[in-house]
Amino acid sequence: MSERVDLWNNGNLVQDVFLGEIKVPVKVLRNDSFQAWYLLQPKENGNKSSKTDDLGSLRLNICYTEDCVLPSEYYTSLRNLLLKSSDVQPISASAAYILSEVCRDKYDAVLPLVRLLLHHHKLVPFVAAVAELDLKDTQEANTIFRGNSLATRCVDEMMKIVGKHYLKVTLKPVIDEICESPKPCEIDPIKLKEGDNVESNMDNLRYYVDKVFREIVQSSISCPTLMCDVFYSLRHLAAKRFPNDPHVQYSAVSSFVFLRFFAVAVVSPHTFHLRPHHPDAQTSRTLTLISKAIQTLGSWGSLTKSKLSSFKETFMCEFFKTFQEEKFTESVKKFLDDVSSTESKEPSGLSEPVHLKEGEMYKRAQGRTRIGKKNFKKRWFCLTSREFTYHKQQDKEPIFTIPIKNILAVEKLDENSFNKKNMFQVLHGEKPLYIQANNCVEASEWIEALCRVTRCNQKRLSFYHPSAFLNGSWLCCKATVESSVGCARCTADVPADTQIEIDGDRETERIYSLFTINRSKLQKLEEACGSIAVYQGPRKEPDDYSNFTIEDSVATFHTLKQIIDVVEKLNESHEKYQKKRSSSAKYGSEENPIVGKVS
Template sequence: MEGKVHLVLRLSEVITDSGVVCHKLATRILECQGLPIVNGQCDPYATVTLAGPCRSEAKKTKVKKKTNNPQFDEVFYFEVTRPCSYNRKSHFDFEDEDVDKLEIRVDLWNASNLKFGDEFLGELRIPLKVLRQSSPHEAWYFLQPRDNGSKSLKPEDLGSLRLNVVYTEDHVFSSDYYSPLRDLLLRSADVEPVSASAAHILGEVCREKQEAAVPLVRLFLHYGRVVPFISAIASAEVRRTQDPNTIFRGNSLTSKCIDETMKLAGMHYLHVTLKPTIEEICQSHKSCEIDPVRLKDGESLESNTENLRQYVDRVFSVITTSGLSCPTVMCDIFFSLREAAAKRFQDDLDVRYTAVSSFIFLRFFAPAILSPNLFQLTPHHTDPQTSRTLTLVSKTIQTLGSLSKSKSASFKESYMAAFYEFFNEQKYADAVKNFLDLISSSGRRDPRSVQRPILLKEGFMIKRAQGRKRFGMKNFKKRWFRLTNHEFTYQKSKGDPPLYSIPIENILAVEPLEEESFKMKNMFQVIQPERALYIQANNCVEAKAWIDILTKVSQCNQKRLAVYHPSAYLNGHWLCCRASSDTAAGCSPCTSGLPANIQLDIDGDRETERIYSLFSLYMSKLEKMQEACGSRSVYDGPEREEYSTFVIDDPQETYKTLKQVITGVGALELEHAQHRRDKFKRTKYGSQEHPIGDKSFQSYIRQQSETPAHSM
């Protein structure tokens, strides 16, 4: 049950005017917290009952409207014993009734206008024997389910439910406590070899690579170190790979870290790209079954095939044209993957593509199409027919993205191989390669490492002469503009040699230009280190499209401007701020910058604490890894089987890092031990933090009493 109740019980001895004594119980209901919300509302009230074998007396609080944290503060009085003659010996002596069988029961209800009556929220029962002392009893209680007495069902009548529940609790200290371990982790990308780094060691000792990848990626993303780290471990993995066809196909630390990065940084990109098409597929309910065995009566194989082909074409198109929306951090990682793969397998010209497609298609887009609800693309599980359609689309997209040389061999089913023949054209392979080129380059590090430029946009626009000659005429001319991932150029006509070229890395900002500058609409400016190029697009839609795409390809340039001049420099001054120097700093903040990544809410200290907990949990493996380093340093013979699972390229460097890790973990463990002792001293059963009825409390007490201060 949800919710807890704060109450005070006081047993008082009352002497009446006639000199007789009776005992009265005052029950004060102070407040409740966290009561369940029923059908979107909660109008709670409480009933208080003094119950025993031969009596039952109930009273009720007022209803508190529209709150699940009601403040009642009401007192109810019950006569516990019959009046009797007063004497000192009988003080709090309940001989005339078996008080041990009396109890106070508090029931919480939700007041309802429905014909079915009020809804039960929970109850608590307090035996009066807890009041054998003169002081009041004040405590918080957890609400419990209703006691059905003898009507409870037998276990075998209830059925069974198998669950896998993982609960993790970390106590996070202030940031300075984590500095040694955090700094050691953040240096991982710079350690040579990377297998000797603290982050890589965590992946070696964890039972599942996913355990290590989740906090590592979040920590490195928070501190801007995820790309260097993944680049380092990816390069190391590629060097150990013997067959280019198996590159990044295992569940290694590299694969899990990239998966986690795509999940965190790429979810918005995934939604923007796929959600409209997935929603259309779910809503249209077109039959796409192409397995002759599964065809229903009245369905046409030709019609179903055409429906499926249209869906695949649509999904393929939205994916392969989404390159400019791919988050920067993902593009940087893909760049490092293709570079490492191309360097390792120089004779395989396709490996630079398969290294990237193994993630963006096989681990990102295809799973999202197959199970859209797991990626929040749909609110619920899809119906069986839609699920089957998405399965077929996912299979085809996965094969298209893999660029495998033998497409028919990619399918176990003959009907899928036959269907794939619709897409066995060079234009599909070219579209995939262009997409992979774009998301693994576009000016992010060294775009010229890509062998061929990728055309992003082209068309006629009007540009104002830049006045490269100080006293030359500055008129407007129509030119053919062309943007690739290498440069932005213009020429007289399409196909002519370029008259002027701006390298992508020289674009400092791309911003609209105010109409008052030249009395012309739809103008924007491409700002370079020496001057700005003023351009007029054909219409406002084209102007925005050019601004967006130019901003996207240049967004990672290191010298991008934070401020700019929204108007032109004419007649010896800037029209916007009247500054006379043509090199004066901008007067307005840049407006068209696209976010490089969606900002993530990550607590670096919490992630470091999680990593500490993992190191602490696997301390025995850390110690075994130390032994393995020592063994390899002094012995060249056959390795012990228990050491063979560790990747240790440099035993001495790895041992050094292990020692630092164990020291850092030990220091944090001392702080945790002190915190546990202090918390144990402050803990009070029945407090707001630990209400009576909290079944985990006794387990907590037992754990704390059994845990030595020095334990790992």
């Protein structure tokens, strides 16, 4: 196994130049003092470098680390301390916030923290709490959520994790078109090549921008539930902070979904797995211009005449004069309303029910207590943006209708329920509707479609029964009360391929490692709290703790003591576990593997 390392000239984001690549065998990284020079090679796939003979050489400094993850019970105290962070008042005195304070690079802390909170369904309240703290220091509404604070980085990381599928279904088709059948779009007079027609290029750019913009503003139905929940919180916090500004509730959301999500994905599609390779220079330039346009279109109220004069590039100002139509602003407003609402809404710009999916499947008769083939009837199912219905035949009046707003969950059904494969259930307050699709692909498509259209329903269930209620009990948990709370956590609130595998223990171990590495800063922060308490407020020259956020020295000090105590206990556990493993585990086993011998 080997790792590929690409070398690019990234002096300017618009003009990234591929210089060469190397492949490094992973096994050599386990050697403590391995040193070697590698000749850069041409790219095997994608765009080839102009030089194919002598590409120079590359010196790498690579660090190889191994996480020693203990059994889950060892992390209970630290995990609980982190998970209750959103309940701590003030939030700056919480363990999660302190982690970001002591790490030199906030990104080191944000990645494992977001994944851990996401895994335990605690991310939304934490983001709301740190965003509220962020807003306290925001004096101007037009600068809301524009910096790299803990709040903005948490939202950025969350969007990267849960928004992959959203980007795929929204942008990938149009990004593929731009990259595979590129049209010249350069409109900067200085960068025009001989023979280029600026009017034709502007038309091409307008075509791409219109297409990307249209795909985005009509995509609200695909926006993951978690993103909608976060945007809802940010919107209302912003409106509370600036009550006299009617536009801030929109700019609070657009600063993330347009500026930090869609615009970034457009300019770097390879980073978000929308394209397999970095685009060539001309395509990269086209994507950059489109990204700039999307940022501007997504900024609330940015298309006014006064804003057009603020463009740094005159050619961009001329280009955007063609977008001075109220329909663009209204489309953005409608889209932002849709993705930051807790109520189920229809796709942007559509007032009539939208037909989403239909097909023939089998429905089990509701309320039947016995298992039998006669209980399954072939029916025609139809899903629109307003209701889910089934009919005896296509084009006939519906036999049964479920309003979309009444659907509480859509989940797979265990095969052992009726000894049938490819079944799923629609929970809607009455008897569960059990449906058998014709194959596994069809079942997944129906589940995904139903989950998307119900993603903003306020009364979504958190738990469900994966099996049926038959002969007086649930087959899954043996509960005898039909109305009992489900025994399994709902998993299908987002499309299947947005589900991510998170090892909560590994993420907690990484956070423990960060606290251990930054032990000296924990002590400095502890001393700062003591100093503030003694002097009844910050001293005039707080050099030792001027970079720390300490709103409540007593509460912060209390959390710090808990963190240090938990870290010390984990240190002892690591030492004991390592000694026990090395003395009792057989060399070459999973507990005591051979290091550096496997390629």
